[in-house]
Amino acid sequence: MMEKNFAFSAQEGFRGAILQNYKTKQLLGIIYIAIDSLEELTLGQDIPVSANEKGKLIKIHHHNSQDSILLEVDSTSESTFEKEVNEKAGFIDYLSEIIADRKKADPSSSYTSSLFAKGINKVAQKVGEEAVEIVIEAKDDNKDLFMGEAADLLYHYLVLLEAKDYKLHEVIEVLEARHK
Ligand SMILES: N=c1c2ncn([C@@H]3O[C@H](COP(=O)(O)OP(=O)(O)OP(=O)(O)O)[C@@H](O)[C@H]3O)c2ncn1[C@@H]1O[C@H](COP(=O)(O)O)[C@@H](O)[C@H]1O
Incomplete structure (x- = not known):
């Protein structure tokens, strides 16, 4: 999945996903993901958690009724x-x-x-x-x-x-x- 598929601010064609530390359950922030690349999210891939830090994707939660996503990541990033x-x-x-x-x-x-x-x-x-x-x-x-x-x-x-x-x-x- 390409870097351009992620953004740190809301924009058209992107959907917000909540980032959570999979061990501490601490909320890390929100990442915006290009809607047409959502299908390509793969466990183990790198997800940007801040401008210069990445975390490994551990789990994907889709909340169908609210159209929202929560991504659990392995990251040492500060919330x-x-x-x-x-x-x-x-x-x-x-x-x-x-x-x-x-x-x-x-x-x-x-x-x-x-x-x-x-x-x-x-x-x-x-x-x-x-x-x-x-x-x-x-x-x-x-x-x-x-x-x-x-x-x-x-x-x-x-x-x-x-x-x-x-x-x-x-x-x-x-x-x-x-x-x-
Ligand atoms: N956060 C508040 C705060 N929130 C609400 N209120 C007051 O609470 C009252 C609630 O409104 P009401 O209409 O229910 O009460 P009222 O008719 O004025 O009083 P009563 O006759 O019913 O007793 C209002 O007078 C508000 O000004 C506050 N008064 C003070 N603070 C803070 O407390 C600190 C100290 O403030 P002072 O007491 O003004 O020095 C400061 O940080 C203030 O910002």
């Missing part, structure tokens, strides 16, 4: 997805720290501080309200409104954890212990 996920997760830690700082600040200095000052009942009530609002948006199809409510819920959930003197990493530990 670009993982980097993005870590960066985003890093912001949640940063936001949690700001929220913790607001707990010690003057109640009139910010919304978060004023919420802490109103006490645990008010904070818990806000989480309940935001939960109801996201449920309502879930029934509709407006991404912006849904994302707004999802962010409101996450922010107020972090405030509730802080109000209870718990840390997000403690919740993550519960999830890890539960993980099968």
